[in-house]
Amino acid sequence: MQANSSSGTAQVHINLAERSYPIVIGASLLGQPATYRDLPAASTALIVSNSTVAPLYAAQLQAALQSHYKTVLLVTLPDGEAHKDWPTLQLIFDALLKNGCDRKTVLFALGGGVVGDMTGFAAASYMRGVPFVQVPTTLLAQVDSSVGGKTAINHPLGKNMIGAFYQPQQVVCDLDVLKTLPARELSAGLAEVIKYGPIADMAFLDWIETNLNALLAREPAALAHAIRRSCEIKASVVGQDERESGLRAILNFGHTFGHAIEAGLGYGAWLHGEGVGCGMVMAAHLSQRLGLVDAAFVQRLSTLIQRAGLPVVGARLSPTDNAGRYLELMRVDKKAEAGEIRFVVIDGPGRAAVRSAPDALVREVIDSCCD
Amino acid sequence: MQANSSSGTAQVHINLAERSYPIVIGASLLGQPATYRDLPAASTALIVSNSTVAPLYAAQLQAALQSHYKTVLLVTLPDGEAHKDWPTLQLIFDALLKNGCDRKTVLFALGGGVVGDMTGFAAASYMRGVPFVQVPTTLLAQVDSSVGGKTAINHPLGKNMIGAFYQPQQVVCDLDVLKTLPARELSAGLAEVIKYGPIADMAFLDWIETNLNALLAREPAALAHAIRRSCEIKASVVGQDERESGLRAILNFGHTFGHAIEAGLGYGAWLHGEGVGCGMVMAAHLSQRLGLVDAAFVQRLSTLIQRAGLPVVGARLSPTDNAGRYLELMRVDKKAEAGEIRFVVIDGPGRAAVRSAPDALVREVIDSCCD
Numbered sequence: 001m002q003a004n005s006s007s008g009t010a011q012v013h014i015n016l017a018e019r020s021y022p023i024v025i026g027a028s029l030l031g032q033p034a035t036y037r038d039l040p041a042a043s044t045a046l047i048v049s050n051s052t053v054a055p056l057y058a059a060q061l062q063a064a065l066q067s068h069y070k071t072v073l074l075v076t077l078p079d080g081e082a083h084k085d086w087p088t089l090q091l092i093f094d095a096l097l098k099n100g101c102d103r104k105t106v107l108f109a110l111g112g113g114v115v116g117d118m119t120g121f122a123a124a125s126y127m128r129g130v131p132f133v134q135v136p137t138t139l140l141a142q143v144d145s146s147v148g149g150k151t152a153i154n155h156p157l158g159k160n161m162i163g164a165f166y167q168p169q170q171v172v173c174d175l176d177v178l179k180t181l182p183a184r185e186l187s188a189g190l191a192e193v194i195k196y197g198p199i200a201d202m203a204f205l206d207w208i209e210t211n212l213n214a215l216l217a218r219e220p221a222a223l224a225h226a227i228r229r230s231c232e233i234k235a236s237v238v239g240q241d242e243r244e245s246g247l248r249a250i251l252n253f254g255h256t257f258g259h260a261i262e263a264g265l266g267y268g269a270w271l272h273g274e275g276v277g278c279g280m281v282m283a284a285h286l287s288q289r290l291g292l293v294d295a296a297f298v299q300r301l302s303t304l305i306q307r308a309g310l311p312v313v314g315a316r317l318s319p320t321d322n323a324g325r326y327l328e329l330m331r332v333d334k335k336a337e338a339g340e341i342r343f344v345v346i347d348g349p350g351r352a353a354v355r356s357a358p359d360a361l362v363r364e365v366i367d368s369c370c371d
Numbered sequence: 372m373q374a375n376s377s378s379g380t381a382q383v384h385i386n387l388a389e390r391s392y393p394i395v396i397g398a399s400l401l402g403q404p405a406t407y408r409d410l411p412a413a414s415t416a417l418i419v420s421n422s423t424v425a426p427l428y429a430a431q432l433q434a435a436l437q438s439h440y441k442t443v444l445l446v447t448l449p450d451g452e453a454h455k456d457w458p459t460l461q462l463i464f465d466a467l468l469k470n471g472c473d474r475k476t477v478l479f480a481l482g483g484g485v486v487g488d489m490t491g492f493a494a495a496s497y498m499r500g501v502p503f504v505q506v507p508t509t510l511l512a513q514v515d516s517s518v519g520g521k522t523a524i525n526h527p528l529g530k531n532m533i534g535a536f537y538q539p540q541q542v543v544c545d546l547d548v549l550k551t552l553p554a555r556e557l558s559a560g561l562a563e564v565i566k567y568g569p570i571a572d573m574a575f576l577d578w579i580e581t582n583l584n585a586l587l588a589r590e591p592a593a594l595a596h597a598i599r600r601s602c603e604i605k606a607s608v609v610g611q612d613e614r615e616s617g618l619r620a621i622l623n624f625g626h627t628f629g630h631a632i633e634a635g636l637g638y639g640a641w642l643h644g645e646g647v648g649c650g651m652v653m654a655a656h657l658s659q660r661l662g663l664v665d666a667a668f669v670q671r672l673s674t675l676i677q678r679a680g681l682p683v684v685g686a687r688l689s690p691t692d693n694a695g696r697y698l699e700l701m702r703v704d705k706k707a708e709a710g711e712i713r714f715v716v717i718d719g720p721g722r723a724a725v726r727s728a729p730d731a732l733v734r735e736v737i738d739s740c741c742d
Contacts (some may be wrong), residue, residue: 125534
């Protein structure tokens, strides 16, 4: 990967052989025709957005795309994780087929992680694969879900259970869209930014600690650096393990505990980033109990996560056997193997590892981290 | 690719780098544990079959797999193209999730093309990809749909519109299962066998002409050769163009006209192979009108297709503007580009090409080929 910063726009290049693509990061990108000039030629583009984001940005994107495509269509999905399902995905396929869209049609995902996941899976599956572009409008989607090619919808029995690994042609991270992001969602995005420190780059963790106030104040230069460095680290990991057979699992630091909280409370009660924030605190405690990091490291991480506006105390998921409920939920996680939970732990500052842990130890961690 | 014939079993190796896999062809393979010994280790296997095939062969396969997997599950889908849809696909996901199947679970497709397509797409999508094995039980599936990694389901507005390119770990072509195949389906399979002659190998066309009676009598040696050579040719083409960006399109010889007949009459009225058989006659006529082959070649192909028990006269799709209806249906075909129909034509015996043709010429072909 590489970065350049001519004209205030940074670029991170994701190296995946014939599936390589650029992430462009900068102000006022979304509405500029030039942003899209290197995309493959096609007669039709379909913008997929949701009922919250479309009124804010769809017209701008549509106008910019009209200089490249004869027809620019828009499909607006209902907003929220609850709609990341097959009936909503069908709305995209219906729009494609009703408009006679062929294999060259380019899909544009304009929204957060849910829109990105659904548009990506629709692109992966429509006629067995059409090109797509991510235009993420949340910090979380910019630093995480738009990088790495994971796409999916939920099944009534599990989150992200049906999907594909499918890479976009380009990711456009426009800093301007973060101005309209609710504070709670900004914090949720920062959880994934913070994550890259303990698992891969302690200097970046230092930088985040120093610049957290600027990030919370949405200063463009700080946001641009945080997004770029997050994408670089993720790109480096994904480039070594596109299909998550090993190394890539370290990106799930905080996610095993976090997913249990999200699922246990019912999706939507906590934002994904909130679950990850608190989950990192719990995973750090587990790392400490495994003798991999010291108490000062756990405290440092916990303080930063709290400063970012994220929860650091685990939610209670059962009035009777709280730890048992966590374990039960973590055992059905997609990353579990034959019922054995795989934890991402910090194996010394700046380095992550994946391992199992005795139930008794995990119970101690949960008991000490929850109300 | 390569073939060996020790112990009466032939093997065709599909070379697709890390997605390479073997096709094994022989008698009594399905029920032998040894057939599956090279598959990746896992605790659970799920057999997907349909209500017609499961009573005949599921118990045999289940018994053979029990020496490799702790748990062998079976899900039986309703039979037929009408069920190649999302609600039926959900039955597979439901079975996987209810049984806590993880990412290593191996899916086995036991049935014809519909079961293969659905199981393949389920395998491609479940947790973003789990391994699967094809055990095709029709000649058509053995020579065509189990090779090449195309998987899909239908959308109310179009056939095979939602799917993935996804390769199996292994394909098991058991000759014994062809004994219970209805005669009409045997003929439908022969359409795809015959196809490989005009597009790629005139010596194979000679061989089919000589051995057609043996094939219709289901003589194992003749069937084994036909399957092996068909798979070799398809493997060679797919190996050069896995994602159908160019060359692979020649495998659709006969399919553009054939799909129009299938869609125009309503799916199920004609078998897919019947549409392809008649479609090849129509595409040969088009090739002749384009000056690419002579009348003798068209007559030779038409005679062979008829001898195989396949229709050679096009179905009438409209009482008023029959050719117009064909054109309309062919324009919404997945392979059309910006509304322009792409025909696979014979560009001299043993060589295919993809090209467009003037509507007027296509109308003449349709008028001369239909009742």
